[in-house]
Amino acid sequence: MEPVSHVWINDVLGIPTSRLREDRLLHEAEATGGDPRRICDLFGLSVGAALRYTGTVDQAGLVEYNLRNAGPRPRRSSGM
Incomplete structure (x- = not known):
């Protein structure tokens, strides 16, 4: 077996590896x-690069997106 190359990933998944x-x-x-x-x-990044990615966590647009795409909320049981 050969290792998977970026060319294979690009062709099969249809998106660039980056x-x-x-x-x-x-x-x-x-x-x-x-x-x-x-x-x-995990990714071998510098602190500066990691901070750019972690800086996206608290952005309001991402929070809204996650809330909209989280699926239906669990139903509460009213058996009490």
Whole structure:
């Protein structure tokens, strides 16, 4: 077996590998609550670069987007 190349990923997924990496960075920034140290450790970024990604976590547009796309809220049971 050969390692997967960026060409294969681009062809199969239909997006550039750089965009896939950026998506994973932004997701991890959100999942960790904006922890730049975690981003540095996982992706090998400098502190400055990690801060640019974690700086997106508290942006109002992202919060609204996540709320709109979170799906239906769980229903409360009224059995009490």
